[in-house]
Amino acid sequence: xxxxxxxxxxxxxxxxxxxxxxxxGLTVLFGASGSGKTTVIEAVAGLLRPDEGRVTAGDHxxxxxxxxxxxxxxxxxxxxxxxEARLFPHLTVRQNLLYGRWFAPxxxxxxxPGRVVEMLGIGHxxxxxxxxLSGGEKQRVAxxxxxxxxxxxxxADEPLAALDEARKAEILPYFERLRDASPVPILYVSHxxxxxxxxxxxxxxxxxxxxxxxxxxxxxxxxxxxRPGSVRGVGAVLAAKVLxxxxxxxxxxxxxxxRLLLPRVPQAPGQGLRVRIMGQExxxxxxxxxxxxxxxxxxxxxxxxxxxxxPGAVVALSTQAGRVLARVTxxxxxxxxxxxxLSCYAIIKTVAVAPQDVxx
Amino acid sequence: MNSWLGPQEWQAVALSLKVAFxxxxxxxxxxxxxxxxxxxxxxxxxxxxxGLVHLPLILPPVVTGYLLLMTFGTKGPLGAVLQQMGxxxxxxxxxxxxxxxxxxFPLLVRAIRLSIEAVDPKLEQAAATLGASRLWVxxxxxLPLILPGILAGAVVSFAKAMGEFGATITFVSNIPxxxxxxxxxxxxxxxxxxxxxxxxxxxxxSVAVAMGALVLSEVLARRIARKVAGA
Numbered sequence: 001x002x003x004x005x006x007x008x009x010x011x012x013x014x015x016x017x018x019x020x021x022x023x024x025g026l027t028v029l030f031g032a033s034g035s036g037k038t039t040v041i042e043a044v045a046g047l048l049r050p051d052e053g054r055v056t057a058g059d060h061x062x063x064x065x066x067x068x069x070x071x072x073x074x075x076x077x078x079x080x081x082x083x084e085a086r087l088f089p090h091l092t093v094r095q096n097l098l099y100g101r102w103f104a105p106x107x108x109x110x111x112x113p114g115r116v117v118e119m120l121g122i123g124h125x126x127x128x129x130x131x132x133l134s135g136g137e138k139q140r141v142a143x144x145x146x147x148x149x150x151x152x153x154x155x156a157d158e159p160l161a162a163l164d165e166a167r168k169a170e171i172l173p174y175f176e177r178l179r180d181a182s183p184v185p186i187l188y189v190s191h192x193x194x195x196x197x198x199x200x201x202x203x204x205x206x207x208x209x210x211x212x213x214x215x216x217x218x219x220x221x222x223x224x225x226x227r228p229g230s231v232r233g234v235g236a237v238l239a240a241k242v243l244x245x246x247x248x249x250x251x252x253x254x255x256x257x258x259r260l261l262l263p264r265v266p267q268a269p270g271q272g273l274r275v276r277i278m279g280q281e282x283x284x285x286x287x288x289x290x291x292x293x294x295x296x297x298x299x300x301x302x303x304x305x306x307x308x309x310x311p312g313a314v315v316a317l318s319t320q321a322g323r324v325l326a327r328v329t330x331x332x333x334x335x336x337x338x339x340x341x342l343s344c345y346a347i348i349k350t351v352a353v354a355p356q357d358v359x360x
Numbered sequence: 361m362n363s364w365l366g367p368q369e370w371q372a373v374a375l376s377l378k379v380a381f382x383x384x385x386x387x388x389x390x391x392x393x394x395x396x397x398x399x400x401x402x403x404x405x406x407x408x409x410x411g412l413v414h415l416p417l418i419l420p421p422v423v424t425g426y427l428l429l430m431t432f433g434t435k436g437p438l439g440a441v442l443q444q445m446g447x448x449x450x451x452x453x454x455x456x457x458x459x460x461x462x463x464x465f466p467l468l469v470r471a472i473r474l475s476i477e478a479v480d481p482k483l484e485q486a487a488a489t490l491g492a493s494r495l496w497v498x499x500x501x502x503l504p505l506i507l508p509g510i511l512a513g514a515v516v517s518f519a520k521a522m523g524e525f526g527a528t529i530t531f532v533s534n535i536p537x538x539x540x541x542x543x544x545x546x547x548x549x550x551x552x553x554x555x556x557x558x559x560x561x562x563x564x565x566s567v568a569v570a571m572g573a574l575v576l577s578e579v580l581a582r583r584i585a586r587k588v589a590g591a
Contacts, residue, residue: 045486046489047485047488047489072488072493073485073488073489074488074489074490074491074493074496074497076489077489077491078490078491078535079489080486080489080490082482082486084482086480086482086483086485086486088483088486088487088501089483089505090501090504090505099490099492099500100488100490100491103491103492103496104491105491145490146490149490151492152375155489177531294374
């Protein structure tokens with residue numbers, strides 16, 4: 001089943017006009033604040049009535065303004081995860097988890113509560129009330145509550161934005177599991193390139209109410225013209241597989257045949273993962289460098305050089321591991337005569353790959 | 361007990377409790393509904409409705425009593441219909457309860473409305489996205505969270521109903537055993553020579569009932585608030 005969204009809505013300052021499909025898996029609706037992504041998710045949830053639009057989940061029509069159809073939120077078969085967990089304070093964790101299940105049709109495909117509780121690691125919290133939970137625990141319960149409502153569609157509205165870095169790192173793996181285990185599409189709103197790189201099956205990038213990019217995480221983040229938030233967020237995503245963990249704390253990965261050394265990753269040997277290589281951590285050399293500390297040196301070909309508005313430029317490099325983006329100064333680009341087709345080497349500092357940029 | 365209170369005094373106390381109890385019970389369901397309408401619904405004429413609900417608070421009670429008499433008296437439009445059905449409220453205890461309920465209604469609505477406005481609408485939205493219809497959202501989320509407010513409103517209403525004077529005496533008169541509630545009895549005792557002692561006893565009872573109700577509501581409200589806050 002997949003979600004199909006087409007909306008037009010007049011907002012103060014700009015007009016929202018978007019159209020996209022969210023296939024099974026996790027679709028990140030990506031954009032800066034004020035780009036209209038919250039309006040999109042509210043319209044899909046039925047909390048806002050757009051001027052014009054059509055939203056379908058599989059063959060279930062949620063909204064069709066042309067036919068005057070506007071289902072209320074409770075008829076849309078949703079599981080919503082909000083920025084603040086929005087747990088019901090007067091109910092225990094167990095009652096919160098089972099709340100949506102009570103309203104789900106008896107015929108709906110139901111998740112087993114025991115399995116969900118185990119997946120989220122919240123078994124010891126069941127008899128507590130939300131006021132006694134930490135921020136991360138609340139958000140895990142909120143994920144479980146959405147999942148147990150037997151939804152046709154899961155909506156997540158910046159679910160990590162209110163958490164500190166440590167809590168984000170705690171919750172991200174649960175969304176990875178949700179993405180891999182959920183049979184229904186997940187629409188996930190975020191302004192964080194890290195979350196896109198970690199979670200997205202599909203990315204829909206919004207700017208001032210328009211869809212500016214749409215594709216897989218690797219396609220969208222690998223586009224040298226794409227600036228997630230700012231130019232500092234530029235970083236391509238590589239798919240890889242764990243080969244071995246070494247005794248000195250490094251992990252050896254196989255990215256489409258190319259070897260990469262990274263700080264120890266949590267995945268077991270043989271498991272697949274995705275790694276985001278930040279553009280500012282990639283250096284370009286014209287000859288194979290010797291006697292340097294960086295461990296990853298990949299032969300590369302320049303595909304494209306996109307000068308920025310400031311002193312920098314983004315260079316797209318094709319390597320065996322996949323497309324890598326490098327941020328260099330325009331001065332260096334000129335000195336090295338970087339141009340499409342030029343052979344060079346991409347140097348990636350091993351310790352520069354942060355744990356939050358490695359996901360399953 | 362009866363040796364301390366004369367039969368007429370005892371009657372007045374019992375009647376007052378009965379009138380205030382039923383007035384509060386009858387006002388609660390429409391009061392909760394009206395509070396929800398005023399707190400959460402958007403519609404033209406909302407301010408007019410708000411004014412109408414608060415009317416008994418600002419009108420002189422005698423005027424409210426007279427309006428009730430015109431409406432619910434045996435010759436009044438509603439009173440005539442009710443009489444056909446065999447229900448007479450004018451000059452009966454039920455009429456006293458009606459007057460007390462109407463006078464207490466604005467206070468009840470106000471207390472409940474404030475507590476509904478304190479409930480985060482985002483919680484109600486979350487419940488709706490999980491499949492709960494408007495009615496279920498109200499029953500499973502809003503209602504439990506506003507219980508302290510409902511209780512506080514009910515206690516204030518009860519106290520108001522116990523003390524209602526002007527509208528009651530105008531609408532249902534001052535008939536011992538029928539419509540002579542506690543304040544009306546105090547008034548009646550003060551009109552006859554030597555009635556001061558009886559009046560004083562009733563005043564003491566009023567003070568005791570009012571204080572008791574207040575303490576009880578505080579204790580209950582705190583307990584419920586603790587429970588719904590989940591601490």
